[in-house]
Amino acid sequence: xxxxxxxxxxxxxxxxxxxxxxxxxxxxxxxxxxxxxxxxxxxxxxxxxxxxxxxxxxxxxxxxxxxxxxxxxxxxxxxxxxxxxxxxxxxxxxxxxxxxxxxxxxxxxxxxxxxxxxxxxxxxxxxxxxxxxxxxxxxxxxxxxxxxxxxxxxxxxxxxxxxxxxxxxxxxxxxxxxxxxxxxxxxxxxxxxxxxxxxxxxxxxxxxxxxxxxxxxxxxxxxxxxxxxxxxxxxxxxxxxxxxxxxxxxxxxxxxxxxxxxxxxxxxxxxxxxxxxxxxxxxxxxxxxxxxxxxxxxxxxxxxxxxxxxxxxxxxxxxxxxxx
Numbered sequence: 667x668x669x670x671x672x673x674x675x676x677x678x679x680x681x682x683x684x685x686x687x688x689x690x691x692x693x694x695x696x697x698x699x700x701x702x703x704x705x706x707x708x709x710x711x712x713x714x715x716x717x718x719x720x721x722x723x724x725x726x727x728x729x730x731x732x733x734x735x736x737x738x739x740x741x742x743x744x745x746x747x748x749x750x751x752x753x754x755x756x757x758x759x760x761x762x763x764x765x766x767x768x769x770x771x772x773x774x775x776x777x778x779x780x781x782x783x784x785x786x787x788x789x790x791x792x793x794x795x796x797x798x799x800x801x802x803x804x805x806x807x808x809x810x811x812x813x814x815x816x817x818x819x820x821x822x823x824x825x826x827x828x829x830x831x832x833x834x835x836x837x838x839x840x841x842x843x844x845x846x847x848x849x850x851x852x853x854x855x856x857x858x859x860x861x862x863x864x865x866x867x868x869x870x871x872x873x874x875x876x877x878x879x880x881x882x883x884x885x886x887x888x889x890x891x892x893x894x895x896x897x898x899x900x901x902x903x904x905x906x907x908x909x910x911x912x913x914x915x916x917x918x919x920x921x922x923x924x925x926x927x928x929x930x931x932x933x934x935x936x937x938x939x940x941x942x943x944x945x946x947x948x949x950x951x952x953x954x955x956x957x958x959x960x961x962x963x964x965x966x967x968x969x970x971x972x973x974x975x976x977x978x979x980x981x982x983x984x985x986x987x988x989x990x
Contacts (some may be wrong), residue, residue, distance in 0.1 A: 673735045696933050698729040701757045701921070703824055704740030704745050708855020710957075714789050714919040715759040717951060720937035721942035732759075732843060736852040739763060739770065739828035748776040752926035754935060757785070758762055761872075762830040762917045765974035769982035778975060781933050784967040785921040786939040791957040792892035793875045794835050794902070794914050798864045804890035806889050806908035807840075808870060813844035822846040823866035827990065833978065834870040834915045835961045842908050861885060871918045873899075873956030891915050896956050918960070918974075920967055933987055936983030 699722075712734065721731040740763050750756035763973060768778055776782075795806065800872045800961035803809040813820050822839075823834035827850045839846055847868050851857040862884045866966055879885045887899060889908040896902070905913035909990045922937060923932060942948060943959035952959050962970070 671966070685688065691916050692726065693726045694934050695726060697755065698731055699755050699757060700753055702731055702743045703738065703759050704763075705732050705744030705829075705853030706736040706855050707734055707853075707877075708858070709825060710791065710875040710917070711759060711761045711919055712855065713874055714855075714952075715956070716947060718759070718788055718921070718942055720949050721945055723827075725738055725938055726939050731760040732982050734830045735825075739767065739826040739832075741767065741771070741774065745775050747922075748781055748924055750924060752783070752924040754923055754927050754931035754956060756924070758782075758922050759788075759919065760922065761919045762974065762978075763825070763828065763833075764922075765971055765980045766830060766833050766982070768975050769833070769955065769979040769987065772990060779968075779972050781823045781925045782841050782894070782971075783923040783925050783927045784964050785923060785932055785935045786964065786973060787960040787970060788939060788943060789957045789959055789961050790916055790950055791955075792890050792896075792919045793831075793870050793917060794873050794876050794880075794890045794899075794956075795838065795868065795870050795888045795905075796861065796876050796880065797820075797868050798861055799884055799886055800864065801886060803868075803888065804886070804908065806903075806905070809888065810842045810844055813846060815844070817845040818845050820867040821849050821865075822861050823849050823851060823857040825857050826852060826889075830872075830917055831857060833987070834917075835868075837868055837915060837981060838910075838913060840984065841913055845972055858885075874952070877910045877955050889913075892956075896958055898954065906979050918931045919957075919971070920971075932964055941958045948986065 701715050701719050703712045704713055715732045718731050722730045747756050747758040797803050821835045831854055860866050880887050885901040889905045890902050891905055940961040943961040949959050
């Protein structure tokens with residue numbers, strides 16, 4: 667009798683566990699979900715987040731709302747999400763910058779690998795070297811020549827210390843053998859506006875942010891990090907064509923939750939991301955601006971983040987970047 671009671675109890679508990687997992691998957695989300703972007707509006711990360719949130723809202727019939735919390739290279743927003751309840755209602759949309767933070771800061775308030783629950787890489791994009799429309803530089807060689815002649819006389823803008831646009835610029839300087847003066851802003855959008863206004867001389871930007879400004883004639887593009895020229899920018903050479911074949915920096919834009927979020931909720935979110943990036947209108951919007959939809963698994967995204975943290979740490983060390 668005792669054994670029978672134990673067996674029945676175990677069966678009931680197992681059933682309840684499975685039922686609760688199915689319930690969590692089927693009922694989530696029951697209220698609005700906040701996607702925090704760690705930069706000011708106008709940058710590529712913000713653009714991708716808003717496009718994704720719109721699509722996920724339509725699919726789930728529940729609101730996905732984007733909230734911008736710029737500052738400190740994304741650590742302010744990330745810390746806030748890492749302090750939130752791990753229930754899937756507070757998410758973080760970040761980019762390659764996230765994998766660079768351990769190479770930039772001596773100490774973070776969270777573990778960049780253990781404290782997150784990766785959901786999916788949403789999109790990837792090459793980066794592009796741009797200058798103001800009235801800049802005297804019309805090629806990478808023009809820019810490099812002037813920078814070598816007068817080190818630190820030219821400025822480059824970025825979305826903040828340790829941001830993807832910052833380290834992408836550091837890698838460019840390292841490979842080109844030049845030294846520019848770094849001017850950090852609170853986000854890629856602000857940095858781009860500074861470039862358009864001629865406040866800074868050069869910037870390395872994600873293509874979705876830069877292409878509208880290029881097409882409107884507000885900035886000039888000197889080189890792009892894709893293996894081949896983009897159909898959207900057929901006149902812009904690759905970095906390899908411009909004499910820097912090893913410059914192959916790519917940006918990713920991905921969604922994560924806090925560690926401890928139920929696997930069923932993570933899987934539901936991953937499914938929503940995959941459905942969203944499979945939508946033809948979203949794909950067209952991304953591709954028009956030089957971004958490729960991804961939508962990989964949580965496991966693959968976790969491996970990607972861990973590998974890039976290691977890779978960018980080596981890159982920062984080679985570039986002589988001191989941790990803050």
